Amino acid sequence: MNKQEKEQRLSYLKNIVLSMPEKPGSYQFYDENHTIIYVGKAKKLKSRVSSYFHKEVDRFKTKVLVSKIRDISYTVVNTEEDALLLENSLIKKYNPRYNVLLKDGKTYPSICVTNELYPRIFKTRTINRKTGTYFGPYSHISSMYAVLELIKKLYRPRTCRIPLTREGIAQGKYKPCLDFHIKNCGGPCINRQSFDDYQHNIAQAREILKGHTREVERLLYEEMQQAAAELRFEEAEVLKNRYLALENFCSKSEVVSHTITDVDVFTIVDDDSRRNAFINYIHVTNGTINQSFTFEYKRKLDESDQELLLTAIPEIRERFKSNAKEVIVPFEIDWKLPDAEFFIPQRGDKKHLLELSEMNGRQYKFDRLKQAEKLNPEQKQTRLMKELQQKLQLPRLPYRIECFDNSNISGTDAVAGCVVFKAMKPSKSDYRKYNIKTVTGPDDYASMQEVVRRRYSRMMEEDPEQLPDLIVTDGGQGQMSVVREVVEDELHLDIPIAGLAKDDRHRTNELLYGNPPQTIGLDVKSELFHVLTRLQDEVHRYAITFHRDKRSKHALHSALDDVRGIGPKTRELLIKHFKSVKRIETADTQQLTSVIGTSKAQLVYNFFHPNEQETK
Secondary structure (H helix, E strand, O other): OOHHHHHHHHHHHHHHHHOOOOOOEEEEEEOOOOOEEEEEEEOOHHHHHHHHHOOOOOOHHHHHHHHHOOEEEEEEOOOHHHHHHHHHHHHHHHOOOOOOEEEOOOOOOEEEEEOOOOOOEEEEOOOOOOOEEEEOOOOOHHHHHHHHHHHHHHHOOOOOOOOOOHHHHHOOOOOOOHHHHOOOOOOHHHOOOOHHHHHHHHHHHHHHHHOOHHHHHHHHHHHHHHHHHOOOHHHHHHHHHHHHHHHHHHHOOOEOOOOOOEEEEEEEEEOOOOOEEEEEEEEEEOOEEEEEEEEEEEOOOOOOHHHHHHHHHHHHHHHOOOOOOEEEOOOOOOOOEOOEEEEOOOOHHHHHHHHHHHHHHHHHHHHHHHHHHHHOHHHHHHHHHHHHHHHHOOOOOOOEEEEEEEEEEOOEEEEEEEEEEEOOEEOHHHOEEEEOOOOOOOOHHHHHHHHHHHHHHHHHHHOHHHOOOEEEEOOOHHHHHHHHHHHHHHOOOOOOEEEEEEOOOOOEEEEEEOOOOEEEOOOOOOHHHHHHHHHHHHHHHHHHHHHHHHHHHHHHOOHHHHOOOOOHHHHHHHHHHHOOHHHHHHOOHHHHHHHHOHHHHHHHHHHHOHHHHHHO
């Protein structure tokens, strides 16, 4: 599209906007194929739609949407509540490309009540609205199984997939299955259970799935009392067992307050990328939480939390057929709902409900994250790298991290170790050991500088691409500053440097970064902190092990090891015969010759008596 065509398109769209009224309604954007790509709502149509064409709109996704618009239509309604409901119905009907999307997903199962003549009730991960009514998805699988078990125990719905018909039942076409014989089914296929009784049971099961367990409990109690009054004692016994089972199930629900009779609670939690959001819904009836579900919504544009929550509330309430007059939310919402009021609690039981809802949303987010990372372990590593990059404001993703540590005893056998983590995992083939060559005495700072200088000088010459994205020192400000002197001042390398400092008990307690170093806020219980402490523990272990090996070799070294011309077997013969190096040193050539021969005896004797050799 050339510049002239763009101007014509914008002129056409702006003319439509100018004719719009300042009344509530819903608007629809169309693409070049006259397909609806976005449905919105507005208290004032003209003001809202014109905002899309302002020059100051700088959100990328909104710009993309505006560039696709070729036509606009709108519908005027009487109230903002009607505008909200109209938008909701149009989104369901047309499923526009740029509207927020409810991600039902196949990760968590739902419970289906089929639309058959004799409905079945079962769990499923496939959503097909033509098949039946769906309740869920259930993020806590155990809760779903508890509900299914309760319904099975109370109402014994059929599990067979036979397409039952009234004519077939009347003609005796069907045979009972094992479930009937073990009393897990009432036998509607052979007319042992009447059609009306089966439908009554399914209706009560639906109420339980909606969360109206207290209402079903009350109805069962009334039916039980009536059956007993009419001397139908066997039927009353069945109803009594159902009532007790339901009462036991309800007693496990969280009781908030009996003064809260019918309330909806909604909270929203963003994922780390803000691409998705998790909206939790809790329904409270008669002081008891009887529903708690979390839904995942995918942002198509840069919708705010308020816009997203407002879009989700009518949809979720409709799904669960909720008529609650009070809707608890975490923040102000400018819109109104038909026959309901928004409320933001500040204290008390309703505030507790809001916090509980948010906690459920965060748990759902955590579960989804863990499940995704289990299927794709690289996702976890990337998340941790991005988290560290964000915490330290690094210019690039810290894929390769290197950490150094020194080890010595009073300056003797001084060594250092360098460990390498790639994608937050140890890369042991890249580990390196260093003997300290230029430093005398216990000078950790000088030793650190020597090792860093040797490592990165060589790396710059041989393979500059292997330079790390981040250097982590096993120490605080002092270690960071001496490393920075070498890396930045001497070698002129631009490599970020961080430090892991320890407390009085020698436990890592903070991450340092910057110049001058600043403490970076990091939860000591977080996964990122555990990875960093693992890096620190690994470099400490590596350096200590190298130092111990070197010290052990030094301790086992004897003067015989320095005698040129004799090997391990000769040394072994000498020690076996003379028992100690001191006796070998005082032995004459004749004694040595009797053990190892003339030529070797002369080598050993000359080594221990160099002055005699010079006088000769």
